[in-house]
Amino acid sequence: MLFNEAINLQLEDGEAIYYPACFDKTEADAYFKSLLKNIAWQQDSISLFGKTHLQPRLTALYANNNKAYSYSNITMYPNAFTNELLSIKQRIETICNTNFTTCLANLYRDGKDSNGWHADNEKELGNQPIIASVSFGAERRFHLKHKTKKEHSLKLTLQHGSLLIMKGKTQENWLHQIPKTKKKIAERINLTFRIIA
């Protein structure tokens, strides 16, 4: 595989590009290990359909401003970026030609952890947001489906050290999820860089 090969996922009414090897194995191994230890992981409760549940994964928010991020009835307040997150941010900013303000980190502890169907369409993200999603650790399946054109859907495996960029009308027209899996799998860290201005 070419280093930093870019694969355009050719989304109908959207735009997504996948870089299977944005970080090489040595870098990705090191980032995984230290992010697991150093991120301020927490498990929040969310309200869905009038019921309160613990979120099926751990999360943390980092930013270079003090703007909160609210979704599923929770409001997260940011920590200041660590040097490590800043170095990851810098790498993907060069690729995306974009300056990100905020990083939402997700830790999927095992196959029972997940992220249900959603679009990242909160109003603080603005119109046609660009979201850059970095994966370290165990590989997980990522599903995309068009909101109205049922024949358009896509499944891919997000690899250790990969980058997935979603932009344009993707959040307007598509939903995405990380489904649970019965496979015995290890932890996965995902970092989604966003702009909250």
Ligand SMILES: O=C(O)CCC(=O)C(=O)O
């Ligand atoms: O874990 C992932 O790859 C997806 C995370 C995600 O969709 C989100 O945080 O909005």
Ligand SMILES: [Fe+2]
């Ligand atoms: Fe998302």
